[in-house]
Amino acid sequence: MSRNHVSTTVNGDRVEFLCETGQTLLEALRDELRLTGTKEGCGTGDCGACSVTVDGRLVCACLMLAVEAEGKAIQTIEGMAAGEALHPLQKKFIEHAALQCGICTPGILIAARALLERNPDPSESEVRYWLAGNLCRCTGYHKIVDAVLDAAREMRGA
Amino acid sequence: MRYEAPKTLEQAIALLAGANGQAKVLAGGTDVLIQLRSNRAAPDLLVDIKAIPEMKSIVADAGGYRVGAAVTCMELIENETFARAWPGVVDGVKYIGSVQVKGRATMGGNLCNASPAADSVPALIAAGAVAQIAGPQGRREAPVEDVVLGPGRTSLAPGELVVSFVLPRRAPHSGDAYLRFTPRTEMDIAVTGAAVNLTLDGKGVCSSARVSLGAVAARALLVPAAAAALVGTKVDEAALARLAAAASAACKPIDDKRGTKEYRIKVAGVLARRAAKIALERARGQG
């Protein structure tokens, strides 16, 4: 099977990899680049565990082919903290007990950051609808919503 | 399986034509990748059309709009002037999947995937949108309601693809709306959908209307009888009741995991009525 060569940027680093045409970005991240922080919960775009941003746009990595990453800028959970300094969302998730098993957490953090970049002051309802693509089975979402709202408050300096 | 990302429409058409029907167009990929994964599709060639500028642009054109078939749902939602002109079309687009899915999914893909439950299609039909189609034989146009024939089947000839959608110039006092019913608030497939597009005259009387229903037949339906219930009325309760009855009467649904026949028929009428009320408010609010 001939493989495609892809050059792309992941969390600011130039990377190259080979992939089969049918391989998804999620598979390339996890299996070729060993960035396993992005999770697979369904493989069909229904759970959001594989949320990443591509050129700033929030997407499911399972619904994008790896070959389509050519020349793009990808952000994954591994690039969210600045060195040792956690992103405010990461800090608030720990502080608010907004994670339990943690399998949905990377995807929810990436999605929440994308929300706050567009809307620094979302309402509870806006947070809930924006995160509707991210399933969590442990928390009932209560503490996740609180953590996002609190992070937004802190990031606004309010 | 080969992957190509042509930069021009001509190249894309040539690739599709040269693949003897074993090629698949890749726009947002939110349906195609699932088909690949489940072995429901096994093409030799994927033609990614997202590098073609014409298919990625939103152009205001003589009062109307031309929306590239590969424009993502999020790009369209974020285009505020388009959303003001065609809020009902944006309603439909907003219902498609999650924010993540909308970051990739396109109206072109939503149409050509040919699901009877596609959320943007009834809204486009009600809007009177025309699909611009290109293929080995050149370009042609078709009303959106004529593109899909049934589940998974379109009227596109081999090698043809939808390039863009043209939405007409808006008359004053016009409004459109799309509503769908799903058990969950988000992340669901329409059990039934209804789109209403109407224009009022200076006295508030409905001068023209188009009504379209989704997920109640093998493809999205244009329902002239439902529209006729509104035209010539002030869209009052009696007219809305006739609209609902006509909408329900037009349904030819199936029973499946997403809903029963009876349910779809009943709710199609309810949604048509509710969508008409929203369209009416929007028309009244428009200069």
Place this chain on the structure above:
Amino acid sequence: MPTTLKYQEKDLKLVGTRPPRPDGVDKVTGRARFGADYNLPGQLIGKVLRSPHAHARIKSIDTAAALALPGVKAVVTRDDFAEMPDEMAAVGELMINFRDVTRNMMAREKALYDGHPVAAVAAVSESVARAALALIKVEFEVLPHVIDVVEAMQPGAPLLHEDQFTVGVKPKPERPSNIAKRLEFGRGDVAAGFAQAEVIVEREFNTKPVHQGYIEPQACLASYSADGQAELWTSTQGHFVFRAQCAKVLQMEVSKIRVTPTEIGGGFGGKNNIYNEALAIALSRKSNRPVKMVMTREEVFRGTGPTPGANVKVKLGCTRDGRITAAQAELNFQAGAFPGSPVNQASMCAFTRYDLANVQVVGNDVTVNRPKVAAYRAPGAPIAVFGVESVVDEMAKKLGIDPIEFRLKNAAKEGTQTYYGPRLGPIGYIQTLEAARAHAHYRAPLGPNQGRGVATGFWFNIGNETTCALNLQEDGTLTLMLGTIDVAGGSRAAMAMMVAEELGIEFERVRPVVGDTAALGFNFLTAGSRSTFASGMASVIAARQVIEKLRARVAKIREVPLEAVAWKDGQARPAEGGGAQFAPMTLAEIAKMAGKTGGTIAGHAEINAQGAGPGFGTHIVDVEVDRETGWIRILRYTVVQDVGKAIHPAYVEGQLQGGAAQGIGWALNEEYFYGDDGVLQNPGFLDYRMPVASDLPYIDTVIVEVPNPNHPYGVRGCGEVPIIAPMAAIANAVENAIGLRLFAQPFSPPRVLKAIEDAAAARD
């Protein structure tokens, strides 16, 4: 050291506070490693071929073409696993019929459900493995199937097991049946009780199977070496239990298998038993390469355990003044392809919230053509309670008594005789009812088409086999090695908090980790809401052992009598009235000297924890019903629960909220939807419809703390009770909103609208 520590009230510094969980940073940075995140050099990818039929005889399996495909390294089928005797065998605490385990893992004579494994391959890549599956030829003889529990109980229904005769019926039946077991619980005389009743309500309910819905699919990695030793990394609720099951079906010695548990992406009971693990070891043994197996979401739905669908009949008799005189229920539960539904526990949970003189509960465990049930959070209880609490609510309404008042009139309390055996010890049921009645939610105004519902739940909670080790490190920090999986609830944090509280040191100085199966002796699953209770008990025992050793060491170092040394605030100090003065020693100072004064200091505990305290909860929910579409919106939700003691209140709240959310999903939309061919139609998240964030409101929590006398901090356990009441509470709220009672779960819009229209038609 005793294996049970009694509750002692004392001033607490750490227990009851909210420190950050030790697994938090790894989980927010993507560094935490779950089942699918483990890889080994040279690993193969394993994939399973599954039956496309609900019921079919397997006439032949031809794997030659698959084996011939380049890149395929091994194939296993039924022929690769030994026949197991039809008898119950102990796996630690669990009694399992290994004849069934081997058949569920890999079909033998027959495929018994859509998704039943038939063969497995290991190949160099995912795509080669998938291609190999397509090359395996299986000759099926399709048989009639049965999924509905009532149909399966009828004489003449298609039989899953031709040699299955109903247990629990005397004399032994002459004909085989899908009813694997009948059981009956009773107390008093129900006929006399109903004769005393002035009002009787009798209703029938039906529920569909629902899945645990953990977001992480089952995933494991196995490596079998030529010397007969195997290593397994897997996402599990009990690595010791998985080891035992693998050893048994692979006929290996237990100590030859070392299981390392990964972070687990949700379990809820669904990861209590092996699926791919033994297949992965078998494939690794055959291929001499490590084998990784990760399920797809579709495989999770088709192949792993949902909870039963059920048919439930409930009859309640009452006096006009609201005293229950008799209670009766029949619970018919789908077991799936093999016996073992939780109908037993469900029977015991059905009425235990009430103080009843006359009770009868009959349960039937019924085999049907769908995956074998797995445990799901308070297994079976929500199903029974949906029926019972609906009938209780209807009774209260008939009598014109407030639903909480009615429950209080009949509430179980300390000393209440249960119908399944013992009297209840100290419990907090009445306290939860009173807290709910006092809550602002209970009095808040409601709008049109809105209604409020109340329901309550009970779960036993359990103890069981537990071990741990607490090692003082040379710098005075401690490592707490636990043998129970932290399935999500934050039990690592809770255990470390209890240890730090005992030792009088900062939480951060205790590092809790979950050890592999070689590090500790046997531990039962994290299940039954037992972990913080039992592992907490073990951790406290270990901590007290460490304190005793620290005191003894300091006595030697300072050359004073043992009685002269007290342990307080993380230091050895002169005991008041101990008669000797000496310079206090901190933990760090002792640790530094430990090696030169007799060796390092450690505590450990190996217990079978007894004395779990039952948990009770009361839920309040407000709904709004769209009469034109049948859509139910959850407007407000409050969970009140007695947890004994909340070691880490935020994590307890998380359990209460998460359990309620699962219960809401169960009530509203979740169901296994089968076609006429017995094939599952909705094996994906899209059409299975678990609640998303926009489907739910905030879920308020009220924590009630009535200490369990059999735990040093009063812990009861809290994970299971919150899923029990939501279905009934929502049904009761809908009834209050639109005057219509729902008898079939899920309360999906088409069903609710049909009920509304049928009721309207009946009125006309």
Place this chain on the structure above:
Amino acid sequence: MARVVLSSALAPYTDGELELELDVTNVRQLFKALAERYPDLRDHLEAGIAVAIDNEIYQDALLQPIAPDSEVILITKIAGG
């Protein structure tokens, strides 16, 4: 003699007998005596019986003492999710 009460769920295995007195001093002796008296019950004892001794439930506690004046109730074992 300890007073032994069997959960009604066990009636099919004891010909309906649900209460008896036994001279036993721990759970292992109790199970042995019951198995001798009710052969049909033997498999169920092994397969999942818990005992409540004076209303405290014990699972898998063969050596748990039973006092002469104890009330012992046999119930089915409880697992969970």
